[in-house]
Amino acid sequence: MYINELLDAYKDAKRYVQDKQIAHDLGISTQKLSNIRQGTRYLTENEALFLANEIGADKETVLIYLAADKAKSFEAQQAWKNIAKKFSGHGIQGFSMACGALIIGTVAHIEPLSQCVLYVLC
Template sequence: MAFSSELIDKYKEFKGYSQDKQVVADLENCIKSNISEIRKGKRHLTANQCIFICKEMGIDFKPELIQLAIERSKTKEEVSAWTEVAKKISAACVAGLLLITASFTQVQGAHSRIRYSL
């Protein structure tokens, strides 16, 4: 299933909607046929629609925009480039989390040694 369609399904589930027309009512510049074409893979969400859905669900829209760009890519080279961008961002996030975790562990360890040494 395509990314745009999956994001619409997640949004419907988040909002408790049962019909696509409820999503259409929420999205700017969207009509029922747009959703039908998205479901068929002939159309994609716009960047603004993607951002709106993500903000409504309280999730970061930046990685979702990359997924949207991958979905909209017309050549394998484009897909490869966007996939590489996504991997680099993910790797940077993991590295940042490891650094924060390591720093926190060192502070906690130093704090506990001080407490027991007194």
């Protein structure tokens, strides 16, 4: 689940040791955060964007993977999987946020993905 990677990147960036610190920053209960970690609940778009802003992650990428995590039907899951593959096919390797920050700069939203640049800050 990509959202867990996002949460872990935020936790690392803030040097937090407990998820309840993340929950406090997001203004949510620790139970909701636990459910998000388990995949039974999801971050809202605003919560995901907050985390992206805080760690310098690309907002569009975060929203794509949030939608992928939320997808319920097989068809939707496959569509999001194909979108992720298209990103990977352009030299972007998995959008792993293990190093703590991910930034993708685009010329414009309508430009093809092949004109995007990926920077991973470690």
